[in-house]
Amino acid sequence: MNKSQSIIILGIESSCDDTAAAIIKDGKLLANVVATQNVHKLYGGVVPELASRAHQQNIIPVVDQAIKQAGITKEEISAIAFTSGPGLMGSLLVGVSFSKAFALGMDIPMIEVNHMQGHILAHFIETSGTSESQNSVPSFPLLCLTVSGGHTQIVLVKNHFDMTVIGETIDDAAGEAFDKAAKIMGLPYPGGPLIDKYATAGNPKAFTFTKPQIQELNFSFSGLKTGFMNFINNETAKNPNFVEENKADICASIQATIIEILLIKLKKAAKQTNCKQIAIAGGVSANSGLRAALKSLEQELGWKVFIPKFEYCTDNAAMIAITGYYKYLKKDFVSQAISPKARYALK
Ligand code: KG4
Ligand code: ZN
Numbered sequence: 001m002n003k004s005q006s007i008i009i010l011g012i013e014s015s016c017d018d019t020a021a022a023i024i025k026d027g028k029l030l031a032n033v034v035a036t037q038n039v040h041k042l043y044g045g046v047v048p049e050l051a052s053r054a055h056q057q058n059i060i061p062v063v064d065q066a067i068k069q070a071g072i073t074k075e076e077i078s079a080i081a082f083t084s085g086p087g088l089m090g091s092l093l094v095g096v097s098f099s100k101a102f103a104l105g106m107d108i109p110m111i112e113v114n115h116m117q118g119h120i121l122a123h124f125i126e127t128s129g130t131s132e133s134q135n136s137v138p139s140f141p142l143l144c145l146t147v148s149g150g151h152t153q154i155v156l157v158k159n160h161f162d163m164t165v166i167g168e169t170i171d172d173a174a175g176e177a178f179d180k181a182a183k184i185m186g187l188p189y190p191g192g193p194l195i196d197k198y199a200t201a202g203n204p205k206a207f208t209f210t211k212p213q214i215q216e217l218n219f220s221f222s223g224l225k226t227g228f229m230n231f232i233n234n235e236t237a238k239n240p241n242f243v244e245e246n247k248a249d250i251c252a253s254i255q256a257t258i259i260e261i262l263l264i265k266l267k268k269a270a271k272q273t274n275c276k277q278i279a280i281a282g283g284v285s286a287n288s289g290l291r292a293a294l295k296s297l298e299q300e301l302g303w304k305v306f307i308p309k310f311e312y313c314t315d316n317a318a319m320i321a322i323t324g325y326y327k328y329l330k331k332d333f334v335s336q337a338i339s340p341k342a343r344y345a346l347k
Contacts, residue, residue, distance in 0.1 A: 008076050008077050009328060010102070043189070079103075080108060085115065120279070122313075143275045150175070266278070278305050280294065
């Protein structure tokens with residue numbers, strides 16, 4: 001057991017294809033290590049069986065590196081926090097089983113973390129020595145647009161634990177829309193960052209795509225994917241080099257459409273809830289077009305926009321460790337009977 005007054009949390013993330021470990025001491029980040037699995041690039045998407053095998057190989061070295069980077073000993077760790085869901089079952093099992101063994105061996109409590117709550121609480125990660133991070137911590141209530149490869153949600157966040165999903169996708173996630181569009185263009189997985197890269201040199205108005213008409217605050221991206229596929233098929237039938245010759249404009253146009261779909265609903269949600277504290281989270285929040293569009297809305301609508309540092313947007317364990325830290329303060333621990341949940345609603 002940790003004999004000092006400090007609270008040191010080891011965070012573990014293994015819900016998809018990143019094996020990650022982080023150390024947070026008294027709310028401040030000391031180490032954040034991520035091993036990304038490149039094996040999936042060969043298959044155009046995450047292969048669950050390969051992901052769990054890679055987690056198995058990576059988890060001990062990643063934890064070891066995090067402990068070394070933090071400059072602590074494993075005996076100083078107060079508790080272990082781990083992603084229990086949502087995610088790929090085989091991937092989650094590796095992180096959960098590791099955490100059980102570590103907790104048992106070190107005689108420390110276990111804290112289970114909802115991955116989606118982690119993405120939102122990434123906004124509360126403090127890095128030591130930076131005054132900038134203190135200024136950029138949001139206050140409550142807060143609206144968070146969580147956009148990743150598996151999720152697209154608008155969440156009303158009343159405090160660190162009170163989170164209500166007020167809108168979500170009825171089919172594909174925004175990250176999936178990016179990745180599928182990239183795949184249709186023949187780009188490798190994950191295509192989101194590549195679309196972002198090529199889009200910077202393109203005209204976002206070069207091509208137009210039909211936007212969905214969906215009720216309330218919900219989203220849909222499957223129609224856009226089909227429309228985009230038909231568009232690319234038609235154009236390449238006329239000119240086989242169409243994609244290559246228009247890559248930047250196609251990327252800029254599809255990116256602009258996805259961003260517009262997201263922002264229409266985010267603006268509606270902000271109006272309905274009368275909330276001006278706006279945050280984004282999840283892998284797609286790394287998108288430079290989305291970041292720029294949100295920044296311009298700060299002035300236009302009087303929003304205060306919170307955008308996490310790049311390394312806390314995509315899957316990481318710092319977000320799991322900070323959530324674990326807040327749960328530790330409430331003594332919200334779980335027993336060895338805990339099992340992972342492929343589906344785990346935020347509320
Ligand atoms: O949160 P995340 O790392 O994993 C999930 O929980 O899904 O999100 C990964 C998703 C992928 O779909 C990836 O293409 C997308 O985030 N992504 C981006 C960018 N960086 C990552 N999408 C658009 N632009 C980016 N710069
Ligand atoms: Zn994620």
